[in-house]
Amino acid sequence: MKNERPVRLGILGCSDIARRRTLPAALKVPELTVAAVASRSEDNARAVAARFGGEAVVGYEALLESPDVDAVYVSLPTGLHHDWIVRALRAGKHVLAEKPLTARYPDTVTAVRLADSRGLTLMENLTFTQHSLHDAVREMLDEGSIGELRSLTGEFGFPPLPPGNVRYQPELAGGSLLDAGVYPLAAASMFLGPDLDVVGATLRMGTEAKVDVAGDALLCAPDGRTAHVSFGFEHAYRCAYTLWGSEGRIIVDRAFTPPPDFRPTVRLERADEVRERVLPADDQFAGTLACFVRAVTGGGSAAHSADVIARARLVSQVQGRARLLGDGWSGGADGR
Structure with missing residues (x-):
């Protein structure tokens, strides 16, 4: 993917950590723009989109279908991560997901392999490492x-x-x-x-x-x-x-x-x-988001994938x- 324009990010879920830390940081990364915000609640989606930009979308699947979204940030409860990560990857989207990437080691391995097989970036938002x-x-x-x-x-x-x-x-x-x-x-x-x-x-x-x-x-x-x-x-x-x-x-x-x-x-x-x-x-x-953008525009992040799998194995x-x-x-x- 050529870096001719900012990576267009869609937000799955309007969590507290998304509002407090991730989305304010996204505004500091010029190579990234918030393109859409999805929630089960129209009011939540509109409130977050009004603050951070992008289109308010009701329902996560509708956001994944959008051709105006290059990558998604999965900010949902941990138990929902694997399902929506897989759906996003199958929709051709790069994925940044809140930590832990999934709740189960086999699911983490499956998700990483799926991303690798499709040439997509999958990163865990364990930000302290950056x-x-x-x-x-x-x-x-x-x-x-x-x-x-x-x-x-x-x-x-x-x-x-x-x-x-x-x-x-x-x-x-x-x-x-x-x-x-x-x-x-x-x-x-x-x-x-x-x-x-x-x-x-x-x-x-x-x-x-x-x-x-x-x-x-x-x-x-x-x-x-x-x-x-x-x-x-x-x-x-x-x-x-x-x-x-x-x-x-x-x-x-x-x-x-x-x-x-x-x-x-x-x-x-x-x-x-x-x-x-x-x-x-x-x-x-902001450092993690910048790293994610570099991986997206450079085509994958094999080193990060190995780290994610190693951490999931320990858990x-x-x-x-x-x-x-x-x-x-x-x-x-x-x-x-």
């Missing part, structure tokens, strides 16, 4: 700031959500693993490599909403390095990872969801020094190997 903060951390590692990296710990958790929130609905693939756990799992893959294996995990189930509300996982790389990740909906807010090496530690706070005007701080701790480095602000949503391993905790729950999950 923040320049993590490039700075990689540079510190490469410079030997903490010696040899031995292990990683990562946490993403926040207080309970209002009753009825979509994250508490099992039929829509709710739960803390798919919503929050994917972040520290992705951080572990980012720094320890894609071939991690889950060697132990727990998921704590809610007493009313039958989804996991908290969890932990221990992972091991082929070279013996390890990661411990924690996540959930029952915590004081924490959003961080720590890299522990042979000669020190790198601590990153506000690691996964920094606002676009936030200047992140990286803390380096060694035996003889403690140093903090304040980094430039960055809009990770599936946590599901399949976790000990379930909570009232009336015991044993392990089935990993589906």
Whole structure:
């Protein structure tokens, strides 16, 4: 696809994250334009289109049929992702989908293969991976700031959500693993490599909403390095990872969801020094959208596909190997 005009993006779903972060960021990417906004509610579609541009469309299928849309952003509950991703790809549209790409590892593999077979871009909107903060951390590692990296710990958790929130609905693939756990799992893959294996995990189930509300996982790389990740909906807010090496530690706070005007701080701790480095602000949503446009106009994104599959495999391993905790729950999950 030649980059002679902006990529025309259609929006499937008017979610909170779309309104707050993704669509404001889209306005910052000149190579992208919002062409249409689809919702089951005409009022919602009109309200979002009035703010961000594009035609208001009632119904998702109608948007996929539009010849004026090159790519779609799937901003629906996780349990609906796979169906609409497949429909969009079969309609010849490139796809950017909210994280996680799908709720099941086999569905992720199927979707990626379908996109590849049709020469279309399929990306997961796990935006923190595009923040320049993590490039700075990689540079510190490469410079030997903490010696040899031995292990990683990562946490993403926040207080309970209002009753009825979509994250508490099992039929829509709710739960803390798919919503929050994917972040520290992705951080572990980012720094320890894609071939991690889950060697132990727990998921704590809610007493009313039958989804996991908290969890932990221990992972091991082929070279013996390890990661411990924690996540959930029952915590004081924490959003961080720590890299522990042979000669020190790198601590990153506000690691996964920094606002676009936030200047992140990286803390380096060694035996003889403690140093903090304040980094430039960055809009990770705009960075992700720009990356998506480059993939669309350049024809696919095989490297990203491999990363998505690797992350989905880790989530599936946590599901399949976790000990379930909570009232009336015991044993392990089935990993589906």
